Amino acid sequence: MLSITDLRNGTLVEIDGDPHIVINYSHHKMGRGGAVVKTKLKNLKTGATYERSFHGNDKLDQATLDEKQASFLYKEGNKYLFMDSSTYEQFELPDSVIADSIPFLAEGIEVKVMFFDGLPIALNLPIKMEFKVTHTEPGVKGDTAQGGTKPATIETGASIIVPLFVNIGDVIRVDTRNSSYIERVK
16 A cells, blocks of 8 residues: 555556556645645556645555567557567557557567556556657758757657767667757668
8 A cells, every 4th residue: 555655656556446646747846735735646547647635644556567578560450469479379458548659660670568467557668668760851061059859750750859970871860758869870
């Protein structure tokens, strides 16, 4: 059991039988009243986000998720097929559950899949991934005095903002948490 003082960003809790992750929280201490923790929660089964307040004596169950290594195989309609790396069993995840990860899914990529009660419910990508730039406008010398940026399309079809010196065919490292350019690899 977790008390409201244990809630932090990223804490996994179980509410009404569903696993939730705390996206954001803020602690408020009322003058003579008890403490209140306002949270923004994401239901990992449905993908819905909502706000909820907890008061001083509230207790929450900690959600226990199993994590397995898997390979992304292919997309079929609005479902994405994966293969468990240890048992070679195949399973699918709907696009509504993995919407944030879709721009970075390339065939054969290794990911971590979270399971709750034996059902796959969430996907964790590596934080840093490398992709080949398939399209970008050429940077012209003298465009800016401070180092400008431009949009580039990577091999998965996602659009990333990159510095002017990045060209088609370059391999870049991307932070998958916020879709930002980190560095040029080649």
